[in-house]
Amino acid sequence: MKLIIALALILAVVTAITSGLFGTTWAEKAVQTVLTPIRGGFSSITRQIERYYNYIFGYEALAAKNEYLERRIIEIEDQIRNADSLERENAYLRELLHLSEQNEDYQFCDAYIVSWDSSSWKSTFTIGKGTNAGLETGMVAVTQFGQVIGLITEIGTNWAVITTVMDTSLEISASIASSGHTGVVQGAYTAGEEGKLRMNYLPSEAVLRNNDQVITTGSTVYPKDLIIGYVVDAGYDETGVAKYALLEPAADFDTLEQIFIITNFVSE
C-alpha cells in the first residue's frame, strides 16, 4: 500500500514536470492516438442518438425555429438587396485602390469533434484529425460561417486539441467592426460572466453599442476579419482608465459538431 502511494506521488510529480518542460509527451500522444478512434466511434453513436431524440422530442422547438428562420430570411433578403448596391460600390473602390479580394487565400480542413474537456475549469475539445491531415499547432478553427472557435494547442497523428476562445489562456487581438477600436479578447472567468468573452484594453473614448460585431484584427496566427462575438455589455475596467466589453461568442458551442481549420492563409 505504501509503495502504491509513493508511486502515485512520484508519477504525479514526474508527469507534471515532463508536461511542463516538454509539453505533450510521447506517452500522452500514444494514449490519445489509441483513444481517438474509440472516442470517434462513441461520438458518432452519441450524435445518432441525439438526432433521434431531437427528431422525436424536438418537433415544437423546430417549428418555432423554422418560423424564426423564415422571418430572418426575409430580413436578410432585404439586407442583401442593400448589400448588392454597396458591394458594387465597394468593388469599384477596391479596383481604384488596387486591393485584392479578401479571403481567397484561405485553405480549409474540416474535422469532427470527438470529445470535450472533462472539467468546468477549461474549455478545450479534441478533433479526429491531426498531423496526418496536414494540421499543425497554432492553426485557427472556425465555423462554416467564419466565426472563431479557437486554436490548435496540442496535436498527434490522428487527433488535435483545440483550446477555444472561451478559455482564459487564449488572447486574441480584436477590433470593434463599426468603430475600429482595438482591444484584446479572452475568456471570462469572473462570476456571472460564464459563457461570455471579455474584450479588455479598449480606449476610454470608445463608444460601444449592444450587438456591435467584434472581429479579429489579423496577425500571423489569426486571419483578419473573422467574427469573434457581439457586444452585450460594457464598462470601465478595474483601473478606471480603460473600457472593457462583454461579448456573446459568435460561434454556438453547444451545437458544435463539425469545424473547419484554416490550414493556410496569407497574413497581411
Add this chain to the structure above:
Amino acid sequence: MLDKLYITPKQWLHILRWTLYTLLFLLAMMLQTVVFGNHTVFGVQPNLVPVVITCVCLREGAERGGLFALLTSLLWCLSGADEGSVSIAVLTVVPVLGSVLCRAVLANRFLPCLAITIVTLFVEQSVIFLLKYFFDNMAGIRFLTDLIPCVLVSALAQPLVYLLVKRIEKVGDAYEST
C-alpha cells in the same frame, strides 16, 4: 514451456473480473469526455472517473484496488485530463486511504463508500480549483457555484456505479464456492 502458459478457470474468472472493471472505467471516461463534455447535468459537468476508481478501490481493497486506481488515474492523466498530474496523486491516495479506513473502522458498505467517493471528488476538484485560483485568476465564487454542485451531481452516479462494481466483484464467487 506451454504447460506454464496454461490458465486455470479460476484465473480466467480473475481476468474477466478485471477486464470488466477496466471496461467500466473506459465507459465512464467516454461518457465524461464525449457525452457530458458538451452537455451539462443541472448546469455542471459530472465527474464520473473518480466515482468508478473509488468504488473499485474500496471493494477490492487497498492493494489490488490501489494498483487499479494508480493505473487508471495514470491513463486518465495521459488521456489529456485537466491537471492530470493532480489526478494521479489524488485519485490513488484518497481511495487507498479510504479503503484502509473502511476496512479498519467503517464497514465496507454502501454509505461509507458514498462518503469516501464524495471526499475523493471534493479533494480532486478542490486541488484543481486552487491551482486555477492561484495561477489562472479564477474567481473564488466558482468554488460555490461550480465545485460544490459538480461534487454533488457526480455523487448521484455513485449508487449505480457501486451496484455494478459489486456485481463485477462477484464474478467467480459461484465457481469458488463449488
